[in-house]
């Protein structure tokens with residue numbers, strides 16, 4: 001279980017307190033007005049945001065003393081998710097830990113087909129549209145081995161059809177791998193398609 005307890009985040013004069021819990025293998029969507037502190041919470045869980053007070057615990061252990069690279073977290077940011085000097089295929093392989101090269105290749109191939117990005121694997125990131133880049137980054141974030149997945153508006157650049165297939169793929173893949181997912185979205189349809197629980201930040 002992921003427990004956010006009496007957590008306080010502060011940026012200049014802005015401050016917010018958080019208390020929430022996500023069961024292991026559950027998908028929680030987070031909604032709320034712009035500036036409410038949704039991205040700040042994800043950044044704090046991943047270790048990019050300083051914590052003013054309170055705790056973030058995973059399976060009973062505090063994450064606060066762990067450096068970013070040791071946290072059990074895979075995060076998709078709103079932007080800057082791909083390495084520009086690497087091909088799409090090379091980007092996709094970063095950080096994956098499959099039992100063998102063959103199982104990794106199969107998993108990547110199946111995911112690329114489901115997200116309809118197979119045709120872009122040999123390209124460089126700058127040759128892709130915003131929505132294509134977003135799906136590449138989403139695929140890598142979800143196939144990484146870490147148990148907690150943080151998605152900050154992962155479908156923002158997708159059209160209605162692609163948004164639906166991406167949401168279905170995220171739910172099916174996260175559930176099959178027992179991932180705990182926190183997903184920030186402004187769209188109610190994402191909540192309906194994905195969420196076990198929804199929280200709204202006022």
Ligand SMILES: Nc1ncnc2c1ncn2[C@@H]1O[C@H](COP(=O)(O)OP(=O)(O)OP(=O)(O)O)[C@@H](O)[C@H]1O
Pocket residue numbers: 011012013014032033034035036037038039040041
């Ligand atoms: N560099 C900064 N210095 C001070 N305050 C900041 C800074 N960057 C952001 N903030 C404040 O942090 C607060 C939380 O921002 P955050 O990005 O977490 O909101 P959000 O809910 O994710 O918004 P959105 O839906 O627009 O992405 C905002 O109210 C913003 O004013």
